[in-house]
Amino acid sequence: MPAIGLGTFGSDHVSNDSVAQAVKQAIDIGYRHIDCASVYGNEAEIGDALAEVIASGKVSREELWITSKLWNDKHAEEDVIPSCQKTLSDLKLDYLDLYLVHWPFPNFHAKGCDVSSRSAEAKPYIHANFMKTWRQMEKLVEMGLVKAIGTSNMTEPKLKLLLADAAIKPAINEMELHPHFQQQKLYDFVVSQGIQPVGFCPIGSPARPERDKTADDTVDTEDPVIVEIAKKHGIHPATLCVKWAEQRGQIPIPFSTNPRNMLANIQSLVTPKLSDEEMEALSKIDKNCRLIKGQVFLWKEDQTWEDLWDLDGTIAQ
Template structure:
C-alpha cells in the first residue's frame, strides 16, 4: 500500500443533486467479480476512505454490505473522516420491490448506518418471489416492467425520503420510455439514474434526457467492466481500454487507459463509480479528476469511440415469453411487456 498517493477529498468535485445533497464525482464501486471476496472489497473500502474516497456505491445484492459496514465503522473510528463526510449509496434488489422499507432497513443495519445518502431501485424488473439471478439462468419469477407496479415501489422510496432515512432517491437501469411512463406521476423526482456508461456505450440520448430532467447520470462500469462475469460476455463486446483513441490519449498523459475513461466521464458531466480492489488503480481513478483534463479535441475524438456496445445486458431478468435481452431496453421506443 506504500507509494500510493492520497487525494485531498476537498479537491474532488461534487455534483449538487435536486435533493439538496452533494455527490462526489468519483465513487468506489463495490460489485466485485466472482473471485473477489467481501472481505477484499471491505479492505478496499477502508483503505480507499483513508486515502481520500468519500463516495461508496453499495447494493444489497452484492452480498457484502455487512463487511463494508465494518470497514466504514473502522474508518470512522480511526478518524479518517466523519459519517457526514461520506456519501453512501445502496439499492433495493428485484426481489424486494414490494418491501422497499424493510429492504432499506436491512441495508442500514448491515452497513451500520442511521441513514443512506442515496437509495436506488436497482433494476425496473421485479421478481417478487425469488432472490437474484443464478448464473445464466432466467429467473422464473421475473415479470416485465409495469408502470403502475414501479410507481408503487417508488411510493415507498418517497416514504423513506420523507422519513429522512435516505437523503436522496433515484433510479437505475431506466430507459426514456420507462421514464416517460412514470416521471409525471411521481411526487418526488429521481435525483439520479445509475446506468451503464463507458466510451464504447455513451447512451447520449438517455444521458441528455436525464440532464434535461434534472436527473444526475451516474455511470456504472465506466472502464468497460474488464472483469465482469462470464454471463455478461459475448464475442461482439468492445473493449474500451483497448480502443486506439483511448490508448492514444492515455499515452499522451502517461496514464492507464482506465484513467482516460474516468476523466472523459466526469468531464462529460457524469458521476463515475469504478470498481477496484487495487489501491494503485482506485487511487489513480480518484486522482483522475484532480489532474489536467482532456483537451476539447480529445473530448471530440472520444465521441467516435461510441459503438453501442452494451455489456450488462440484463438477460437474467427476462420474464417468461420475452424473446431476447433487447426486450428489456425498449429499443423501438416502446415498452415491451
C-alpha cells in the same frame, strides 16, 4: 455528491472481505462516495469497514456519501421499507445519502438460484406497479432513512412516466456508461431533466460476469483511440476512461481493490483537462456495445434484452 465513487460489485470474483478492505483503503486515499447494493451480498462486511473508519476518526459519517439499492425481489409495497432498514443495519448506518431502485422491473429468483444466472421468473415492467414501489421510496425520505432517492438502469420512456407521476423526482439515474456505450440520447434526456447521470462500468468492466461476455466484446482500454490519447497524457487507458466520464459530466463509480488503481482513478479528476478535439474523438468511438447484457432478466426464453427494454419506445405490459 462526490464526483467519483468506489463501486462495490465484485463479490462474484472477489471475496467480501477484499471488497471491505478496498472500502477502507479507498477512504484512506480520499474517496468519500461508496456505491453499494444489497444484492452484491457484501453490505455487512462493508458496514464493518465503515464503522471502523468512522470510529477511528479518519472520517465522519457526514463526510461520506453512501448509496445502496433496492433489489428486484423487494418491489412489493410491504418490502421496500424493511429492505432499506436491513441495508442500514448491515451497513451500520442511521441513514443513506441515496437509495436507488436497482432495476425498473421485479425479478424473482428461484430458491437457491444465483443472481448471476438466468431466471424464468422475471416479470416485465408495469408502470402502475412501479409507482407503488416508488411511493414507498418517497416514504423513506419522509422517514429520514434516506436523504435522496433515484433510479438505476431506467430508460427514457420509463423515466418520462415516472417524472409525470412522482412526488419526489429521481435525483440520479445510474446506468452503464463508458466510451463504447455512451447512451447519448438517454444521457441528454437525463441531464435535461435535472437528473445526475452516474455511470457504472466506466472502464468497460473486463471482470464482468461470464454470463455477459461474448466473443465480439471489446474492452474500452484496448481501443486504439483511447490508448493513443492516454499515451499523450501519460496515463493508463483505464484512467483516461474515468477522466472522460468525469469531464463529460457523469459520476463514474469504478471498482478496484488495488490501491494504486484507486489512486490513479481519483487523481485523474485533477489532471489537465482533455482538449475539445480529444473529447470529440472519444465521442466517435461509441459502439453501442452494452457489456452488462442482462440475460438474467429475460422472462421468456425467446425474448431479447431489447424486448424487455422499451424496444421502439414502448413499455412491456
